[in-house]
Amino acid sequence: xxxxxxxxxxxxxxxxxxxxxxxxxxxxxxxxxxxxxxxxxxxxxxxxxxxxxxxxxxxxxxxxxxxxxxxxxxxxxxxxxxxxxxxxxxxxxxxxxxxxxxxxxxxxxxxxxxxxxxxxxxxxxxxxxxxxxxxxxxxxxxxxxxxxxxxxxxxxxxxxxxxxxxxxxxxxxxxxxxxxxxxxxxxxxxxxxxxxxxxxxxxx
Numbered sequence: 001x002x003x004x005x006x007x008x009x010x011x012x013x014x015x016x017x018x019x020x021x022x023x024x025x026x027x028x029x030x031x032x033x034x035x036x037x038x039x040x041x042x043x044x045x046x047x048x049x050x051x052x053x054x055x056x057x058x059x060x061x062x063x064x065x066x067x068x069x070x071x072x073x074x075x076x077x078x079x080x081x082x083x084x085x086x087x088x089x090x091x092x093x094x095x096x097x098x099x100x101x102x103x104x105x106x107x108x109x110x111x112x113x114x115x116x117x118x119x120x121x122x123x124x125x126x127x128x129x130x131x132x133x134x135x136x137x138x139x140x141x142x143x144x145x146x147x148x149x150x151x152x153x154x155x156x157x158x159x160x161x162x163x164x165x166x167x168x169x170x171x172x173x174x175x176x177x178x179x180x181x182x183x184x185x186x187x188x189x190x191x192x193x194x195x196x197x198x199x200x201x202x203x204x
Contacts, residue, residue: 011061052201058193063092064109069132074202085195086186093184096123097131099141103171103178104160105153120149141178150176 046054060070077087092098097113100121106112113131115121121128122142123135135141143153153176165171166188170179186195 049201052197055193055195055197056201059092059191059195059198062109062192063095063098064113071202074199085199088199089186089189089191089195090184091134093189094134094136095131096121096128096133096135096141099135099169099178099180102166102169103141104157104163104165104173105141105143105176105178106156107159111156115153120144120153135180137180137182139180141180143176 056070060067063070065073073091074084074088077091078084080087093102097109097116100106100112100115101109105121106115116129116131116133119127119129120143122144123133124140125142143149157173157176161173166184168180168182168184168188170181171177
């Protein structure tokens with residue numbers, strides 16, 4: 001996928017929201033609450049399109065997806081049975097890199113993506129180095145049986161000791177094993193943006 005090379009500090013200041021769920025960006029917002037760039041006397045009125053675009057960018061940046069990946073997620077969600085916005089949340093949360101992040105095996109989604117890319121993660125005992133892989137109910141997420149992999153992930157787990165594991169996941173910190181109990185639902189996730197406005201943006 002295409003990498004987002006924009007400084008994350010500027011992104012959170014632009015949206016005035018810690019969309020990356022990282023404590024260091026909360027501290028940055030406390031110190032520099034204003035958006036980057038020249039100071040403006042007043043904020044211009046934002047059109048409906050601008051609002052939809054902003055909400056879409058918040059969620060897309062948060063999950064670390066390219067525009068093509070995010071749009072394809074919407075298209076797939078639209079084809080599934082049920083409500084499109086709920087389907088989209090389920091697809092985003094079911095990505096392997098996001099699951100590794102939610103389990104506390106990584107401090108950020110980009111860190112989780114790197115763990116998957118570098119072959120540190122196993123799904124049901126099998127090699128899986130595709131961050132966009134969609135996990136299913138009862139899938140088991142483990143760490144590669146190598147000392148280097150185990151040491152790396154255990155260090156990350158220790159860093160995230162106070163992190164709350166979502167109810168749709170189960171995790172053992174002892175052996176670093178996670179399990180998908182059920183599909184994630186809309187009510188399980190607090191998104192940095194309004195997913196309904198994202199659906200409206202792509203539905204035009």
